[in-house]
Amino acid sequence: MKKFFNSRFGSIYLLYLIFISVSFLTRLVLFFYSFSQFSKSVWEIVKSVSTGLFFDTIAFGYFMIPFVLVTLLVPHKLAKKKIVKYITYTFYTIATVIIVYTAFAEYFFWDEFNVKFNFIAVDYLIYTSEVIGNIWESYNIPLLVVSIAAITGVIVWFVARKGWIGRALQSPEGFLVRLKTALILSIVPIIGLLFVTHRCSEISTNTYNKELAKNGVYSFFEAFKNNKLDYEQFYLIKDKKEAFTQLRSLMADSTIAYISPDVMNPVTKVSNTGEEKRYNVFLITVESLSGEYMNYIPSTSGITMPFMDSLANQSLFFTNLYATGTRTVRGLEAINLSIPPTPGTSIVRRSGNENLYSLGSIFKEKGYVNKFLYGGYGYFDNMNQFFSTNGFDIVDRSDLKPEEITFANVWGVCDQDIYKRSIQEADQSFAKGEPFLNFIMTTSNHRPYTFPSVGIDFPKSRKGGVMYTDYALAWLFNEVKNKPWFDNTIFIVVADHCGGSAGRAELPINEYQIPLVIYNPSNIPAQKVDKLCSQIDLTPTLLGILNWSYQSTFYGKDIMKMKQTEERAFIGNYQKLGYIKGNNLSILSPQQRFSFYQFDRYTGEEAIKESNEIMKDEAVTYYQTAEYMFVNGLNKIEKK
Known part of the structure; x- marks a missing residue:
């Protein structure tokens, strides 16, 4: 030796x-x-x-x-x-x-x-x-x-x-x-x-x-x-025409019609009858807002959100909804594009992501003023480029004057500061007689967990982040309740992803459960909805509430009209792609692998089961077509 x-x-x-x-x-x-x-x-x-x-x-x-x-x-x-x-x-x-x-x-x-x-x-x-x-x-x-x-x-x-x-x-x-x-x-x-x-x-x-x-x-x-994965090289696939044909069957709905007999054309027309509503929208995407922080999911974390629990009881509250991923860009992708998560990096950060059928494009076509408001610098994760080329004007930290910033850390200004600016933008739009969509992304519920001095000693931890998040939301709703545009505005609170992402399982179910609250006491009755769904269903549901007709390439559905047989959810990380139906979870992984589990919704405990060929086939259809559609520009809006 x-x-x-x-x-x-x-x-x-x-x-x-x-x-x-x-x-x-x-x-x-x-x-x-x-x-x-x-x-x-x-x-x-x-x-x-x-x-x-x-x-x-x-x-x-x-x-x-x-x-x-x-x-x-x-x-x-x-x-x-x-x-x-x-x-x-x-x-x-x-x-x-x-x-x-x-x-x-x-x-x-x-x-x-x-x-x-x-x-x-x-x-x-x-x-x-x-x-x-x-x-x-x-x-x-x-x-x-x-x-x-x-x-x-x-x-x-x-x-x-x-x-x-x-x-x-x-x-x-x-x-x-x-x-x-x-x-x-x-x-x-x-x-x-x-x-x-x-x-x-x-x-x-x-x-x-x-x-x-x-x-x-x-x-x-x-x-x-492997940050960029070629789907057809690494995952299970089928004949693409067969996949798009089956997609039409899976998406079949009395309100949905494909605009072309060509199965490779994924553009649909959603038709609703009656008068279209012109409500304003405050869409608040909250950093790391796990469902377990609220009362509807049993938890031992000791973290609570009394204001959010109170708001949920007065709202259209979705209690069985899943985030599509574990990063902010995945949540933004799901909400805006209504598409299952694609492997590798998010579409928000991929080239060719401009001028897509999206939440922003539909609202812009309807004559709305769309603003994406972010407390940090929007170059992070390519957010500014993505939103600006998909129907939004940008307001990020660089647009705030020094006197508008009462507190900030490395990730951005505190939630109250970006809420104040969003209220100003709403006031300006209302004064001009313009309907508005304010899409807000918060930053405070994130390490380093530092917060403004508001008379409460928030601990420098995730618990403190959630406490301040709840406090800031209460502050926001108190500030807007007397605004002249309040009664005509839909307020949506949803998470970008959960506060954690790890678990013993391949895709830990309980680390994808997030709340979705839609609040408008004048026009939307309070109701708890326990249908299985995911972030990609938020936009079709909002558009259903507005009673709009529109064209899109959305994979999501209006949750309120969703039949029990149509309930499903999509979750994933950058490699594993999950598909949920009932208490069954199928996972597609690189090297053409497939695994199948049954799980407990609340504990997240999973048991390996024999392969379910129907779920396997449906999972391949959804994920293969979603990736093919983006890569080949099938969800781009044709210039008129």
């Missing part, structure tokens, strides 16, 4: 030990941090740890490539010089800093999302100012820097004290011997490149155990590579 570490490649072998040791300790911390969520079976734990070691080795195989090349190419005479020793220690220190820093980053990412690095980390890499600001405002950065430096210092001191690097540099191995070793070491990254994918981490039905088995660095680059 001593001879092994004293070879020219000995410092690389030592770095590997450091790498896997830090990774193992990180896994241990995460295991105890989320102890209650893991399967405690000895075999499950052994699989997680051993698979984790495998992924750590593959990740290090990529990490070591520059070190192997330098060791191979630097001749023995040069390697013995002091300057090379100093340079080696410098880069060794940098490498150790990266390893230790990554361990801390994995912990904080797990604390937020309960997973190793994934597509969210890739997306956030683009928005460095927001992410760095969020970290700075959320954590004690000086303490973190000191901790990382101290741990790195101890490791490098120990290595220097043992003299391993010096002895490795003094090793007199010739070029051919070094070449042989380099070729053997290169097998690791080659195996990783050719044969290893995230499917190798599918070692358990418990998502936490699977996540623990991953290596954060490897997961990050795997997510980067």
Whole structure:
């Protein structure tokens, strides 16, 4: 063993030990941090740890490539010089800093999302100012820097004290011997490149155990590579004409008619009889508003929303509604486009997303003034581009005057500030006699959980975020109740996604349940609606309340007219695409995989069942046609 570490490649072998040791300790911390969520079976734990070691080795195989090349190419005479020793220690220190820093980053990412690095980390890499600001405002950065430096210092001191690097540099191995070793070491990254994918981490039905088995660095680059997925390459498919034909059957409704006999034309005409209503609309999409924060879903979180519970009792309240995804852009996509989630990144962030059949395009055609109001900077997640090219004028943080901002953090102004501006916009539209749609996206219920001083000591946590969210909504409704446009305005409160996204299951049902409240006491009677539905049904339901006729390529339906046999919901993350009917969940995954579960609506507990071919076929139809429609521009509005 001593001879092994004293070879020219000995410092690389030592770095590997450091790498896997830090990774193992990180896994241990995460295991105890989320102890209650893991399967405690000895075999499950052994699989997680051993698979984790495998992924750590593959990740290090990529990490070591520059070190192997330098060791191979630097001749023995040069390697013995002091300057090379100093340079080696410098880069060794940098490498150790990266390893230790990554361990801390994995912990904080797990604390937020309960997973190793994934597509969210890739997306956030683009928005460095927001992410760095969020970290700075959320954590004690000086303490973190000191901790990382101290741990790195101890490791490098120990290595220097043992003299391993010096002895490795003094090793007199010739070029051919070094070449042989380099070729053997290169097998690791080659195996990783050719044969290893995230499917190798599918070692358990418990998502936490699977996540623990991953290596954060490897997961990050795997997510980067797969952030855009070719549906036809990775998922189950059928003949496209057959799929679009079946879609027509699934979408059949007495109010819906396709405008063309060509099955590849997905444009429909929804016809309602009687007078069209001209209500104004306040559509408030609340950051991370889980259904469990309200009374209608049993919860042990201790988080409550007394105002929202009170508002729900006076409203059209949908109690069995699911978010389509786990990111803000997924919620915005579902509400605006009424489309199931497509794999990879959201349509909001994809090219070719302009001039689509959407909520904004329909309201604009009806003569409404549409405003998208966002408390942050709308370049984040491409929101400004998406909304501005789909029927909305933009009002974001950059449009607010300094005196309009009473409080802000890295994510945006507080909810009250953006609500104040939305009221101003409504007043201006009303004064001009223009009907308006104000689409508001809030930011306060988000880490770093900092809030304005309003006489209440909100804790700096998710609980505090929900408390302030509820307070700000109460403030908004109190401010508008005496406005001349109040009685003629529909107020909608819905979540973009839940406050959490992790669970033991492939797609944890209870992490997709969100509330939808539609409030207008003068025109909409209070009623609880327990039909199974999802965010994509919000817009058709709103348009049904308005009694509008319109053309669209929507997959959603008017919930109030939905028959029991038509009830279904769509959920997903960037890879797994879920389809719910009753208490059954089917999931389409890459590599043409399909899984089927039965679940408990409130606990989220799932049991694997034999495949349901009908649900499988319907899921393929919905998701394949949705992706094909967007990629081929079938949901673009033709210019007149």
